[in-house]
Amino acid sequence: xxxxxxxxxxxxxxxxxxxxxxxxxxxxxxxxxxxxxxxxxxxxxxxxxxxxxxxxxxxxxxxxxxxxxxxxxx
Amino acid sequence: xxxxxxxxxxxxxxxxxxxxxxxxxxxxxxxxxxxxxxxxxxxxxxxxxxxxxxxxxxxxxxxxxxxxxxxxxxxxxxxxxxxxxxxxxxxxxxxxxxxxxxxxxxxxxxxxxxxxxxxxxxxxxxxxxxxxxxxxxxxxxxxxxxxxxxxxxxxxxxxxxxxxxxxxxxxxxxxxxxxxxxxxx
Numbered sequence: 001x002x003x004x005x006x007x008x009x010x011x012x013x014x015x016x017x018x019x020x021x022x023x024x025x026x027x028x029x030x031x032x033x034x035x036x037x038x039x040x041x042x043x044x045x046x047x048x049x050x051x052x053x054x055x056x057x058x059x060x061x062x063x064x065x066x067x068x069x070x071x072x073x074x
Numbered sequence: 075x076x077x078x079x080x081x082x083x084x085x086x087x088x089x090x091x092x093x094x095x096x097x098x099x100x101x102x103x104x105x106x107x108x109x110x111x112x113x114x115x116x117x118x119x120x121x122x123x124x125x126x127x128x129x130x131x132x133x134x135x136x137x138x139x140x141x142x143x144x145x146x147x148x149x150x151x152x153x154x155x156x157x158x159x160x161x162x163x164x165x166x167x168x169x170x171x172x173x174x175x176x177x178x179x180x181x182x183x184x185x186x187x188x189x190x191x192x193x194x195x196x197x198x199x200x201x202x203x204x205x206x207x208x209x210x211x212x213x214x215x216x217x218x219x220x221x222x223x224x225x226x227x228x229x230x231x232x233x234x235x236x237x238x239x240x241x242x243x244x245x246x247x248x249x250x251x252x253x254x255x256x257x258x259x
Contacts, residue, residue: 011199013127017208020130051131 007036015041016048026072034068041066105134105254112259113142114178115187121259122205129212138247140219144226145169147233154229161227172202210237217242
């Protein structure tokens, strides 16, 4: 079962802080699902992915909620 | 000697000397040091947001609190008695902890920060005390300027119990920030 990280109603910088913390106790190849609605979430997450060299598997929007699936690569 | 006649031995020597030079070039390190000089709520918030965000990006982060910024780390309780008169005066005039910081603009004698806090609650923005917790959780290093503490009359037991908090002077700060990025806020 994939871990779902709920970042709905959280503002900058909390979504990336929480993602970073959640990935700390994961191993390479693990996935997590993140839900958020911060309007800057997409651009921030993409920058975070590039910087930390993890990968973004999917990114979807429905009813103003973003759902991202991240794979731990490092 | 013409270029064509270089022996393998000479080439190896040249290669080794170049390798040696490259190894001596200082590497830019992934670290960020913030000088939190201001004790204004808005500027302190910006410092903490940048610091925690950078830590989440995998950067090694150091917060150096100096001058007015030292108020952020103060407990919100009454000050200790054993101080010089002028230090006590500073203690009375300075904000008592991170929840009492003024805004740099539109402070309106303290009404500004109250309104800002209401808005922050509504939009679920992390307050400075929450960001302080997050920063400790992200293993951010805290340093407080010893000289500012003396000037502002802040005793060590008047500071919050923060993980990774140490006292230092400018030399230590410069050593920490060397080779990384530094912001003065």
